[in-house]
Amino acid sequence: MGHEDRSGGAAEQEPLLPNPVRIYDYLLGGKDNFAVDRQAAEHLQHAIPGVRESARANRRFLVRAVQLMAESGIGQFLDLGTGLPTSPNVHEVARDVDPEVTVAYVDNDPTVTAFNRALRADTPRVVAVHHDLRHPAEVLADPVVRQAIDLNAPLGLLLVAVLHFVDRRDAAALVTSYVDQLAPGSLVAISAACAADLAAPDVARIQAVYSATTPFVFHHPDEFALLFDGLELAEPGIVEVSKWRGDGLSLSYAGMTFLAGVARKT
Numbered sequence: 653m654g655h656e657d658r659s660g661g662a663a664e665q666e667p668l669l670p671n672p673v674r675i676y677d678y679l680l681g682g683k684d685n686f687a688v689d690r691q692a693a694e695h696l697q698h699a700i701p702g703v704r705e706s707a708r709a710n711r712r713f714l715v716r717a718v719q720l721m722a723e724s725g726i727g728q729f730l731d732l733g734t735g736l737p738t739s740p741n742v743h744e745v746a747r748d749v750d751p752e753v754t755v756a757y758v759d760n761d762p763t764v765t766a767f768n769r770a771l772r773a774d775t776p777r778v779v780a781v782h783h784d785l786r787h788p789a790e791v792l793a794d795p796v797v798r799q800a801i802d803l804n805a806p807l808g809l810l811l812v813a814v815l816h817f818v819d820r821r822d823a824a825a826l827v828t829s830y831v832d833q834l835a836p837g838s839l840v841a842i843s844a845a846c847a848a849d850l851a852a853p854d855v856a857r858i859q860a861v862y863s864a865t866t867p868f869v870f871h872h873p874d875e876f877a878l879l880f881d882g883l884e885l886a887e888p889g890i891v892e893v894s895k896w897r898g899d900g901l902s903l904s905y906a907g908m909t910f911l912a913g914v915a916r917k918t
Contacts, residue, residue, distance in 0.1 A: 672817065672866050673761050677736045679707035684736050684767070695861045700854070706903045706910050709894040710813040710843050711738065713912045715745050716897050717841035720886070720914060721808040722749035726839055728801045729755045732785040732830075733814030736764055737771050742810065743778045753777070756800045758791055760784040785811075786818060788829040806837035813910070815879070816845040820871050824878045831883065834917050839886075842879055843893050843912035846871045852907060876911050883915035 670692035674685040678693045685693075696703045718729065727750055731742050734757040746753040754777040757768045768780030779800045783791045791797060801807060809830055815823050823844075831840060847855050847870040859868045877890055887897075893910040894900025903909060 670861075671761070672868075673735050673759075673764055676707055676813070677738070679704045680711060680738055681708075682736060682738060692861050696858060700858060700905050700908060705901075706893065707813070709898075709900055709903060710910060710912075712898060712900070713843055713893045713896050714742070714810065714812045714841070715740060717810070717812070717839075717912075717914050718742055718745040718808065719749065720897070721839045721841070722746040722753065724839065726806055726808040727753055728805065729753065729808040729810060730758065730791075730797070730801060730830075731755060731810040731812075732758050732791070733811065733817070734759050734764065734768065734780075735813075737767055743772075743775065746808075754800050755779075756781065756797045758783050758785060758797070785814065786822070786826060788826065788833070792830075792833055803833055804835055806835050806839070809834060809838060809840045811840070811842045811844075812912075813843055815842065816869050816871065817866055818869060819867075820869050820875055823871065823875070824881065827879045828881070831917055836917055838917045839914060840880070840883060840917070841912075841914045842876075843910055844871050844876060844879075845869075845908065846873050846876050846911045847908045848873060849907050854905075854908065858908075870908065871911075873911060880913055880915045882917075884918050886914045886916065889913060 667686055667688060670689045674689040675693045678685040678690050729742050743755040757780040759765055762782055765780050765782040772778040779796050781794050781796050850870055850872060855870050890911055890913040893912040894903050896912045
């Protein structure tokens, strides 16, 4: 099973509702999406003119964060909310540093998991499992995950462009539930959509695009900082995603932006 070009003639029935995973794929320039997803993405682009650039900045942040982790000696990764496969993916980036790296991809979309399993079937030490990241006990107890990663050794935990689908009141406790299970020396990378004014009209417009399928949640910048509570932030700390060890242009719009950070468990 490989990637299908869904931008052309429909080989399968078009869905009625947009899907956040496919919207993100379209914004990244992928082809695993449908007309309804592209229409939703264009609505987002109208609401936030820089949304496509923000999606790609998140991907570049993922790449830089994984590079940092691998160069720091991290040999295993847990990617939560991985989305549709996009090259370079986590294992590809990490294996440029260490060819023996192990990666577990986790997503709650069965199509995403099927794609990942099929494309990685012949790739050793790379697994894909179908779980909702909001249930950390189930994720970490999965036998496939436990065969791939050792919680007694430092691990790279990735929560990139996914926590804006998690209730902002639950996000900090959720991250803590994972971090508590990690060995000292583990590194955690997080990025999420944030807004200083959570009641702004533009925030509501963006949330409306996703409302038919998955609630989209903006986090207040102060709440985002709490996600790293008890961890040691790596330089340059919490910054706009395009600025994390990069020189991208400012992508904030009407008080909305993507924030990012990487931190170590000591």
